[in-house]
Amino acid sequence: DAGVIQSPRHEVTEMGQEVTLRCKPISGHDYLFWYRQTMMRGLELLIYFNNNVPIDDSGMPEDRFSAKMPNASFSTLKIQPSEPRDSAVYFCASSFRPTGIGVGGETQYFGPGTRLLVL
Amino acid sequence: EDQVTQSPEALRLQEGESSSLNCSYTVSGLRGLFWYRQDPGKGPEFLFTLYSAGEEKEKERLKATLTKKESFLHITAPKPEDSATYLCAVSPGGGNKLTFGTGTQLKVEL
Secondary structure (H helix, E strand, C coil): CCCCEEECCEEEECCCCCEEEEEECCCCCCEEEEEEEECCCEEEEEEEEECCEEEECCCCCCCCEEEEEEECCEEEEEECCCCHHHCEEEEEEEECCCCCCCCCCCCCEECCCEEEEEC | CCEEEEECCEEEEECCCCEEEEEEEECCCEEEEEEEEECCCCCCEEEEEECCCCCEEEECCEEEEECCCEEEEEECCCCHHHCEEEEEEEEECCCCCCEECCCEEEEEEC
16 A cells, blocks of 8 residues: 655745645545644644545634545645745645544554645 | 643663653543654654553554553663654544644664
């Protein structure tokens, strides 16, 4: 299995521009998670999907952020307009089952991340 | 609010010098505690899941333990390839989320 695939790996853009990050989860995984990692705040959950439906977006910082999952093999995280404080590494993760149920299959597998720099 | 605190922030060991990393947590109804390893420029890599106090799991030179308030990651006779950032995360009851600590950056020198 190729694991979770993210693109692009690096993105440099100017303030005000639209940024789209892409993720392909592991085949057969029903849960998809978007995280943001910064030095100051560590890894933070932004939003997660179950069977392509957004379940909890309480971590999305503001309306400039949006996420979609049009099918089981593709998700996007969009920032419009981007700001310098959005600079971070964005990770996508997927799992077969819900986290914390204790019956296996719940491990979240992370992609390599997209390093975003907004100038 | 769920909280995870890891200590120390950074740790430098000599090869073969055993030590422990700490993860203290406050969570409503712990459903699971997870340890991940993260290498520079890469995504977190899963190591262990612990579900209840008293549980222990081992993998090579790593051993994770869990109490009602904290978890330890014991590293026995570490090697340079064990150098990485170790992340702890908790899954609270009633949710399908992971709350992460900020990690311990471990460096093992020859």
